Amino acid sequence: MGFRRGQTPTSTTDTRLLENRGEADWVHSDPWRVLRIQSEFVEGFGALAELGPAVSVFGSARTAVDTEVYRTGMDIGRRLVAEGFAVITGGGPGLMEAANRGACEAGGTSVGLGIELPHEQGMNDWVDLAVNFRYFFARKTMFLKYSQGFVVLPGGWGTLDELFEALTLVQTGKVRAFPVCLVGTEYWGGLLDWVRGTQLDAGTISTQDLDLVTLTDDPAEAVALMVAAREQHPTS
Template sequence: MSTEPLDPPDEKDGPGERADPWYRRGPIGFRRSQVPEETTDERLLATPSRADWVHSDPWRVLRIQSEFVEGFGALAELGPAVSVFGSARTPVDSPEYATGVEVGRRLVDAGFAVITGGGPGLMAAANRGACDAGGTSVGLGIELPHEQGMNEWVDLGVNFRYFFARKTMFLKYSQGFVVLPGGFGTLDELFEALTLVQTGKVKRFPLVLLGSAYWGGLLDWVRGTQLAAGTISARDLDLLTLTDDPQEAVDLMVRARQASPRPRD
């Protein structure tokens, strides 16, 4: 886990980029020739070619356990929070970035901490809005082949080696998700949460898609293909809310908090 602030970007760097950024693996940082060729997740999921996994995998369980312990310890007293997801590639001068800042600010004004993946783009936008509003701005980072590091608006940062440990933190310490335009990672978080709500593993968990021009086609496909084929039910569509209004997204989170006054275990 790393919580120290990052240096601001060099003037010669592009938006959200830094010269020789740190590659994070838990509490350890690497640069240049020391950057490992494989991520921890990659090694975990690799097909073993020999029987040495019998010796390495049981020890790996302890590392996985430590990630849960560190995450729980860092976030246990966070209070009501909402996770905001979106693309790391969105430029700062885009309308979507401005929307992300507004969402972060409005969530803090409504009494929530803001949690993101800690990276650049729309994650940084939501963290920036939360930070500017004087609220708690959280980033849950992940070890990636091209490490981006925590954005400068994160006040509490936790770095993870394993995606599944990180996903658990998003779900355990959030009362809902606001999903801005994003790529595969955003879809991954969205549909994992959607599946947990659909199957009753998580209750009273609002999922808001913010941006009808971006998300409308996805919902059209869900209705026209999945619902038409009978692979989902009509009531499953009610689990998602599509809007262009950041305040509507925040209001849904507030109503969910009022309907569920006790924190989830």
């Protein structure tokens, strides 16, 4: 579903699901929402079941095309395809578009998992396989279920959300053999310095938790990390 010429929704399906105004309408409406949620999982599973090895690339929707980091995103997309991966993004503009574009121009499979937002972004032109979601949690499941790792470019709250959810699931053993690579030492370095200097010192994480994420400026190193994980733990 797309909105054009300023006809954007004032709230999203997620918003309406999570609202609790003390009314009794939920008795009548929420059971139907369960069916809608179920349909999103069914659609996602059906669309992606035969995708094959894939890596998700995250990053800001606000990054301009004429930037070095956009070119880095394209390079990562191309390199992933050269190693036999499909590329999955959120399907939006900016660095999501960059990775999709690199994958598409390299002749690979370029996937976009879109989400309903108040400020409608729309699917970028470089997505071959598009799946749109109303619910964030259904979309997140698809990213994790059909990816063999995450490459994380500079981004905002949404990128941080995906990053820390992935690290939590790896730490707790919910997903295994799942590499997470941050690309951009200048951008991400301060965050990892805080993790080491504050969280680690406070004992809220362990030294082993620091090994769950790799930081680099080199697209080749990021892709090599994904390849190494695939070779160590091939899918059946």
